[in-house]
Amino acid sequence: MKDSINILKNSIRSINDYPKPGIIYRDITTLLKDPQLFALTIDTCSQFIAEEVSTIAAVDARGFIIGSAMAQNLKKGFIPIRKKNKLPSNVISESYNLEYGTDELELHLDSIVKGQKVVLVDDVLATGGTAEAAIKLLAQLGADIVRIVFLIELVELRGRKLLEKYDYNISSIVKF
Secondary structure: OHHHHHHHHHHOEEEEOOOOOOOEEEEOHHHHOOHHHHHHHHHHHHHOOOOOOOEEEEEOOHHHHHHHHHHHHHOOEEEEEEEOOOOOOOEEEEEEEEOOEEEEEEEEOOOOOOOOEEEEEEEEEOOOHHHHHHHHHHHHOOOEEEEEEEEEEOHHHOHHHHHHHHOOOEEEEEEO
């Protein structure tokens, strides 16, 4: 697996000063456009799930790409956690902080059966705010979150530290 992780890490494009000066943006489109790299991404992320689960939940938008493909790969259901006003039925909402303001995630009320074993997936763990909002939404509906999987972890932003208080198994495939 270490070889797979190194291939993925070396294939992610780094863009300096995007979206603003001082930021290094980790661009996963390089993994998505190549069928072999995309398959390797999904297979590698899926290998981190040893627990018995029924559903993959993923965060809007790039988390959907990885999470839905993982759900298909593992033959599991898929639950979208969307940005505000994107789901058509009854929802619960959770706000979270951004660098300059706040945003909100939503989840359909009927997405989860209490006690359902769920893996939460997102593309990047940065500050942890988005993941924390997703955790809170899933917990409100009684989900049993057995693991959280991130393709990329930006270690210096310390998002893992924020999430450790929830005592979930957290896996990040590539660390920068």
